[in-house]
Amino acid sequence: MLEKTTRRKIKTDTFHCDFQHRLNISHLGNSMLNVADTHSTERQFGMTYLNTINKTWVLSRLAIELEDMPTEHAEFYIETWVENAMRYFTRRNWAIYSTDGATTYGYGKSIWAMIDTVERTPQDILAVDGGRISQYLCKDKECPIKDVSRVTMPNLTKYSEFRITYNDIDVNGHCNSMKYLDHVMDTFPRQHYEKYQLKRVEMAYVAEGHWGELVRVYTGAESDYEHNFRLVTLQDGGIETEVCRMKVKFIDKVQQ
Amino acid sequence: MLEKTTRRKIKTDTFHCDFQHRLNISHLGNSMLNVADTHSTERQFGMTYLNTINKTWVLSRLAIELEDMPTEHAEFYIETWVENAMRYFTRRNWAIYSTDGATTYGYGKSIWAMIDTVERTPQDILAVDGGRISQYLCKDKECPIKDVSRVTMPNLTKYSEFRITYNDIDVNGHCNSMKYLDHVMDTFPRQHYEKYQLKRVEMAYVAEGHWGELVRVYTGAESDYEHNFRLVTLQDGGIETEVCRMKVKFIDKVQQ
Numbered sequence: 001m002l003e004k005t006t007r008r009k010i011k012t013d014t015f016h017c018d019f020q021h022r023l024n025i026s027h028l029g030n031s032m033l034n035v036a037d038t039h040s041t042e043r044q045f046g047m048t049y050l051n052t053i054n055k056t057w058v059l060s061r062l063a064i065e066l067e068d069m070p071t072e073h074a075e076f077y078i079e080t081w082v083e084n085a086m087r088y089f090t091r092r093n094w095a096i097y098s099t100d101g102a103t104t105y106g107y108g109k110s111i112w113a114m115i116d117t118v119e120r121t122p123q124d125i126l127a128v129d130g131g132r133i134s135q136y137l138c139k140d141k142e143c144p145i146k147d148v149s150r151v152t153m154p155n156l157t158k159y160s161e162f163r164i165t166y167n168d169i170d171v172n173g174h175c176n177s178m179k180y181l182d183h184v185m186d187t188f189p190r191q192h193y194e195k196y197q198l199k200r201v202e203m204a205y206v207a208e209g210h211w212g213e214l215v216r217v218y219t220g221a222e223s224d225y226e227h228n229f230r231l232v233t234l235q236d237g238g239i240e241t242e243v244c245r246m247k248v249k250f251i252d253k254v255q256q
Numbered sequence: 257m258l259e260k261t262t263r264r265k266i267k268t269d270t271f272h273c274d275f276q277h278r279l280n281i282s283h284l285g286n287s288m289l290n291v292a293d294t295h296s297t298e299r300q301f302g303m304t305y306l307n308t309i310n311k312t313w314v315l316s317r318l319a320i321e322l323e324d325m326p327t328e329h330a331e332f333y334i335e336t337w338v339e340n341a342m343r344y345f346t347r348r349n350w351a352i353y354s355t356d357g358a359t360t361y362g363y364g365k366s367i368w369a370m371i372d373t374v375e376r377t378p379q380d381i382l383a384v385d386g387g388r389i390s391q392y393l394c395k396d397k398e399c400p401i402k403d404v405s406r407v408t409m410p411n412l413t414k415y416s417e418f419r420i421t422y423n424d425i426d427v428n429g430h431c432n433s434m435k436y437l438d439h440v441m442d443t444f445p446r447q448h449y450e451k452y453q454l455k456r457v458e459m460a461y462v463a464e465g466h467w468g469e470l471v472r473v474y475t476g477a478e479s480d481y482e483h484n485f486r487l488v489t490l491q492d493g494g495i496e497t498e499v500c501r502m503k504v505k506f507i508d509k510v511q512q
Binding site: 013014015016017018019021024026030031033034037041047048072073165166167169170171173176178182185186187188189190193211212 | 269270271272273274275277280282286287289290293297303304328329421422423425426427429432434438441442443444445446449467468
């Protein structure tokens with residue numbers, strides 16, 4: 001039997017970095033999802049297997065909290081494991097740390113559901129392949145960040161908009177989870193990134209965004225440090241369908 | 257002395273794939289640039305060293321031609337080498353092939369200049385560090401695609417627009433070369449990708465795009481298979497500055 005956790009060494013490539021020579025947050029997020037995909041695929045409960053029985057994983061909530069962000073050319077590990085599996089939800093965590101173990105960059109926590117790809121209905125996770133996932137639970141491994149919440153927020157009225165296009169769509173055929181984060185991070189001006197560094201992002205996914213749909217990004221700041229986002233797709237007649245909610249927290253930039 | 261070429265094994269991660277479970281072209285392109293950065297950095301003529309003497313590489317032209325595109329979970333190599341170095345230009349090529357050598361995915365050709373990061377003037381490449389780059393030329397290695405051209409095109413009048421934001425900017429402080437390609441690929445509808453597959457992209461970079469600038473993407477098709485793009489930034493008063501030109505060629509989708 002394979003180990004309960006999977007970790008992968010990742011190089012902070014130059015062209016996955018931002019203007020401050022630090023790894024782009026959505027690249028980190030997609031790398032976390034890629035390592036999760038490797039972990040579940042190797043243990044036969046990944047999307048590749050699930051698709052053969054008309055099922056797939058759906059990311060419901062995700063929190064990433066950072067002490068620091070890997071800088072250009074740095075090598076680091078992303079490690080992931082499943083904390084728990086219930087009938088309709090499973091919890092997956094991540095740790096992100098330097099290859100020498102001296103620096104902890106951060107952690108991630110997430111909640112996933114399993115759905116039928118045709119009916120789009122919730123599926124019993126523990127019924128798949130005799131509850132295979134239960135063999136790989138890692139209940140006691142430390143993930144010392146605040147739990148991922150339902151991501152509640154005040155009423156927001158200010159907004160910008162974007163249309164979902166080719167690069168937004170992933171293998172699931174709808175807008176990639178991290179692409180919503182890209183569009184949210186794109187709302188901040190250069191001066192904001194020069195003054196603050198990202199501390200925590202928290203996302204709750206409600207519905208799927210599809211190719212061609214117009215997304216309205218409602219935004220409101222509780223302070224310079226805390227920003228709320230509510231993303232909705234706009235249907236004919238102006239009817240809004242909520243696709244996701246995000247909280248993005250910054251701290252004053254730590255001098256290196 | 258290190259070998260003249262560098263190659264890196266790359267896994268086609270799920271969340272770097274598009275809706276057809278094939279690697280995203282701009283992810284492939286940035287991976288090619290990342291392997292090029294590793295190649296030049298390890299041989300002491302990369303941006304990391306050049307920045308210490310106020311110089312940097314500037315991508316002038318790039319062509320990528322594909323036989324096929326790696327599918328989800330496939331492992332492949334990107335290999336790169338410098339074909340030639342002259343006073344003001346150097347030629348860098350790439351080969352992209354499966355780890356068992358059985359499948360050639362494609363090739364890349366490019367032309368780079370070196371500039372002073374303060375004065376923005378062209379620099380004598382052969383004068384840097386005693387012409388170190390000349391030790392690593394690989395003049396005879398095969399790269400069997402058409403040469404990268406000046407990318408000329410007819411007058412174009414139809415356009416869409418986007419604004420350069422956080423995620424467009426790379427470590428050089430201006431819009432990333434592959435992000436222009438992303439914005440171009442985003443102009444094609446889903447039906448186009450279902451019918452055709454990408455054969456060749458060719459890009460000529462003219463000037464740099466900066467954070468906050470509005471980019472107008474002029475477009476015109478010579479046929480369903482051949483598309484021209486001319487990207488300009490718009491200054492106050494509507495003055496246009498050309499930033500890049502692209503040709504994107506498709507072929508009928510090869511049935512797998």
